[in-house]
Amino acid sequence: MSPVTPLSRSSRLSRGRWTFAAGCAAVVLSVTAPAVFGPTPAAAHTADPHPGGVHITREQIAKEVRPEEVKALGQARAEELARDRIGLRAIDNGYPQPLRNRSLKEHTDSQAEANKAFTPSQSGTFNQYFSSPDYGDHVALLPTGKVLLFSFEAVETSPNKETAPTEVIGAANAGRAYLWDPAKGYGKDAFTKVTPPVVPIDDGLNQDRPAPVFCAGHAYLPNGMVGVFGGNLGGNHGTGAHLALVFDPWKETWYTEQDMAEGRWYPSVVTGSDGRQFITSGHGDIGWGKLSKSIEQFPANSKDVSYDPATKPQGQALEKWQTTKADYSTDYPHLFSLRDGKIYGFGRNFDEQFVFDTDAKTEQPLRSRPDGGMRNYGSAVALPNTTPGAGPDSVLILGGDRNNPKTYRFSNGTWSEDTSRAFGRTQDDTLILPDGRLFTVNGGFDIRDYGNGQYNPNADDKWRKTEIRGADGTWRTGPQQRLPRGYHSNAVLLPDGRIMITGDELQEIANNPDINSGMNGSIEIYEPPYLHQGGTRPDLAHVPRGAVGYGATFDVDSFTPDDIDKAVLMAPITSTHSVDTSQRRIQLDITRRAGNTLRLRAPQSAKDAPPGYYLLFLLDDRGVPSTAQWVRLSPTV
Numbered sequence: 001m002s003p004v005t006p007l008s009r010s011s012r013l014s015r016g017r018w019t020f021a022a023g024c025a026a027v028v029l030s031v032t033a034p035a036v037f038g039p040t041p042a043a044a045h046t047a048d049p050h051p052g053g054v055h056i057t058r059e060q061i062a063k064e065v066r067p068e069e070v071k072a073l074g075q076a077r078a079e080e081l082a083r084d085r086i087g088l089r090a091i092d093n094g095y096p097q098p099l100r101n102r103s104l105k106e107h108t109d110s111q112a113e114a115n116k117a118f119t120p121s122q123s124g125t126f127n128q129y130f131s132s133p134d135y136g137d138h139v140a141l142l143p144t145g146k147v148l149l150f151s152f153e154a155v156e157t158s159p160n161k162e163t164a165p166t167e168v169i170g171a172a173n174a175g176r177a178y179l180w181d182p183a184k185g186y187g188k189d190a191f192t193k194v195t196p197p198v199v200p201i202d203d204g205l206n207q208d209r210p211a212p213v214f215c216a217g218h219a220y221l222p223n224g225m226v227g228v229f230g231g232n233l234g235g236n237h238g239t240g241a242h243l244a245l246v247f248d249p250w251k252e253t254w255y256t257e258q259d260m261a262e263g264r265w266y267p268s269v270v271t272g273s274d275g276r277q278f279i280t281s282g283h284g285d286i287g288w289g290k291l292s293k294s295i296e297q298f299p300a301n302s303k304d305v306s307y308d309p310a311t312k313p314q315g316q317a318l319e320k321w322q323t324t325k326a327d328y329s330t331d332y333p334h335l336f337s338l339r340d341g342k343i344y345g346f347g348r349n350f351d352e353q354f355v356f357d358t359d360a361k362t363e364q365p366l367r368s369r370p371d372g373g374m375r376n377y378g379s380a381v382a383l384p385n386t387t388p389g390a391g392p393d394s395v396l397i398l399g400g401d402r403n404n405p406k407t408y409r410f411s412n413g414t415w416s417e418d419t420s421r422a423f424g425r426t427q428d429d430t431l432i433l434p435d436g437r438l439f440t441v442n443g444g445f446d447i448r449d450y451g452n453g454q455y456n457p458n459a460d461d462k463w464r465k466t467e468i469r470g471a472d473g474t475w476r477t478g479p480q481q482r483l484p485r486g487y488h489s490n491a492v493l494l495p496d497g498r499i500m501i502t503g504d505e506l507q508e509i510a511n512n513p514d515i516n517s518g519m520n521g522s523i524e525i526y527e528p529p530y531l532h533q534g535g536t537r538p539d540l541a542h543v544p545r546g547a548v549g550y551g552a553t554f555d556v557d558s559f560t561p562d563d564i565d566k567a568v569l570m571a572p573i574t575s576t577h578s579v580d581t582s583q584r585r586i587q588l589d590i591t592r593r594a595g596n597t598l599r600l601r602a603p604q605s606a607k608d609a610p611p612g613y614y615l616l617f618l619l620d621d622r623g624v625p626s627t628a629q630w631v632r633l634s635p636t637v
Contacts, residue, residue: 143613378428569609
């Protein structure tokens, strides 16, 4: 599952005979192939004249070269990547457990040493690190307080090979999912298996299996459930699935909806102010490189949006927009529902920026991003509005270019350069904290490449550094996480204010303390600075049990009412591939104080905060948040 990227490392390898490191040995690959294919010389079929080397024929290269890589990178680079893949398959005889143990120990020791330089009250700290039964390529915080993690069944135990079932046809290409309950701690008992529904797969083998939902898109429904759209059928470097599923957090089960009109692998999904899911992009059902540019919505207009958590969505239809398209040439665009009620889509290519009107079902191009290039799997956040009750009207684009630390803000139809981070990185995750600061974690050199070539987990320590953006807009580096986590990494704000970090199955495989344990993944917990200020945290005792209407006031109780300075709503996070379309922070007016009761005013409209569940935090004047409780916004109250 290694999409093409023009950011792949520049080749330092000569044409003809060349070497690369594999384990502790330098392996010679004897290649007979010019840059452009012609008739194959007879010599290409002879035995390798270099004993111990790996002989690669022109026919092998021709079969391995991917057209999309030729298109994006040129023939020469595409051939080099083809040789890499062939050579690694030829020489890889596994990844020994002692190597995993040494790697994890090195990461643990170097993290402890590096983080001596940081003070928790200023920079936060990493605390728990524990094994998980899932890679965590996809995550979603649920209104129950549990976290949904899903990816794919393990198909590989070596990080030197493709770790996902991208090309796998048949039963081995199956989805899996687990719930982690933070209240139960960090052991195996804290996880519950919630396997995706078994579905028929149109791959010619007639082998029904748990829905292969890895690299799908997802967003929250207004009733707190999670809609998951797309996935991978295997073959042709990744083939888009028509899957549409919904996960119910309360019954802890999946519902199967009617198929999408198009297959989608790597689509983006966002919930609009109307409560419907807007779905676009993704590689289609004839394989990698043929992107689905249509737009679909869930549910169809003929079906009312459900705001009731007790509703069982089963077999609902989607609706395809008939004329309007999303003309993205790369997958996973960042989508946001902003304060004007429109959907803003920010593509990775600088000139693929659009705004979509879900009422008129139209699109319009936006001004091109001023960097004039490609930003490959960087993060983006809808910046908090300083007006109480108001939703976001600007977006910050970060990361996606390892050579460029600059960030760019889009606001009121125009772009401006914002404050730079310490260094460029791809595949980062940037979160909005309850106190309004931004936090960046994860990131790498390139897809499946940590600076030492594809499928080599060794990474420069800088990729493990975190960064925090303060109220003054300045970014400051912070402590290191345990593992470098790049492709497929994720981070989630938990109700108690901590940050859960997971994902990147290549690193998880390379650092698994027991590869045969069935605990394939890992989770690390970061405690932001606000949890290390000393004293007592603010208290939030009671919130309304029923839904809250837009613009309405509602009462909450606190045993520390005199300490409360602010009240904020935080949308929960569901993310993958550096994309999270739901995240937002909205400050609420405190309209009345009476004893232990605070009266708050809800956001002004669904355009400010799409209907659904939000975390309510109360903060003191130091920015220290309470443990959050869930508040549900609904237009039907």
